[in-house]
Amino acid sequence: MTAQQSRFRSTRTFAALGLAALSLVASFARADEISVTQWGTSLYGLPYAVAMENGLFKKAGIDITGILGSGGGGTTVRNILASDTPYGEVAVAAALAAQRQGLDLVIVNIGTRSVAESSVVTVKGSPIKDITQLAGKKVAITSPKGVSEMLLLMSLKAKNVDAGSVTRVASGGYVNGLTLLDQKAVDAAVLIEPLSIIRKNQYDTLYKSSDLLPPMTTSVGITTREFAKAHPDKLKAIIEGRRMGVQAIYGNPQQAADILAKSFKLEPVIAKEAVDNMIAPHMWSEGDFNLTELERMADALRLNGELQGNVDWAAIMDKSYLPTDLQK
Known part of the structure; x- marks a missing residue:
């Protein structure tokens, strides 16, 4: 091989490595991490685990690569605000508390709707x-x-x-x-x-x-109004990916239990019983708003002193990011 050929091959190799590096950087740039309260300890997060495992977020148009967990409440809200993709699922109480504190957050979908846990x-x-x-x-x-x-x-x-x-x-x-x-x-x-x-x-x-107790909304998906306005397609993809995760749970509880056991490090028999217990009460919502179930939670929060007065749900909710059939 001549020196010129050697230099040419080296140049091609470096170029290929450079393109690979750029591709890797672009991949990381496209990857997103969101927040879910009690991730790894509560069943709130199962739709996200199923959606990630089955590639449903990617199918919806977004690459969710990880979930940032927390003990709940204000910690989850702070995690959401600090994220490059400020979307997360939190307890209704945490969402309302953030709104009362003047944070510019909006509820964009419903998460769970049962106290069966x-x-x-x-x-x-x-x-x-x-x-x-x-x-x-x-x-x-x-x-x-x-x-x-x-x-x-x-x-x-x-x-x-x-x-x-x-x-x-x-x-x-x-x-x-x-x-x-x-x-x-x-x-x-x-x-x-x-x-x-x-x-x-x-x-x-x-x-x-x-x-x-009757069904009531226990968790909601929230984001900042700024993010919702700037990245509506990304937000819609997150909600759609989670929805497909919910549908997959009800469609194949055994697979969902297997994913729960893997993601949350549980014994398979325990994961299966946990999923089965939540199927009948229909714990996971596909995302659509139910004002009756939201008001039941508001009544509960008034009972323990966490909330006083009425909630102007219309002012803090935006259903326009839901799939069209769920906006009715």
């Missing part, structure tokens, strides 16, 4: 067999004004139990609440799936929230 448990062999017997007792919640306290208060109200007669003990977390229960510092504890399934042989279920 929540339950209250007692120690094995407890004499407490009915929610009405919680009067005069102590119940572990995660935090004051949190979802766990809210659902407890709603359940007590549904069975005409005076909330003032039940002492709520803030434990700081669901596992912490079980520790208090084991130590007999409380008489019952609020729990959430899949933890309740993992520990089901250790405790008795006093009741499931969905046995006492």
Whole structure:
């Protein structure tokens, strides 16, 4: 090989490497990361896991490569605001709190619409067999004004139990609440799936929230108005990809359970039971707004003091980014 041929081959090699590098950079530039509350611990995020695993986001026109999780509330909202793709799924309470703080956020789709994940448990062999017997007792919640306290208060109200007669003990977390229960510092504890399934042989279920309460909106998709206006196609693709993820869950629960086990590092049998438990109450919404179910959540937030007055839903929602058939 002549020196000239060698230089020519080297030039071609560097050029090819340069093009490959540019392609890789472009790929990273196109990749997006969004935020989902309680990712990895709650079932809110399953549609996103299914959509990523099955390439449904790419089919919808966007490459979602990762999910940024958090403990919920304001942390998730802050993660969304700090992201290059400021979209995320948060609890309704967090969305309304952000709006009250003057943050320019808008609700663009509904996430979940059931409280089927929540339950209250007692120690094995407890004499407490009915929610009405919680009067005069102590119940572990995660935090004051949190979802766990809210659902407890709603359940007590549904069975005409005076909330003032039940002492709520803030434990700081669901596992912490079980520790208090084991130590007999409380008489019952609020729990959430899949933890309740993992520990089901250790405790008795006093009741499931969905046995006492009707469907209500529990999480919503939010973004900034600036992002929605500047990138409507990207936002629509996220919502459509998630919707296809929801459809895939209902269409093939076994595959969804397999993905849940892989993504959330659960035993397959536990993941399967968790998914099956959420199918009947139709936990995951395809995204369309239901004002009745939104108002039920608002009533719940008023009950625990997180919300006062009415919510002007029309002012903080925009359904124009939903698939056309869901905008009705």
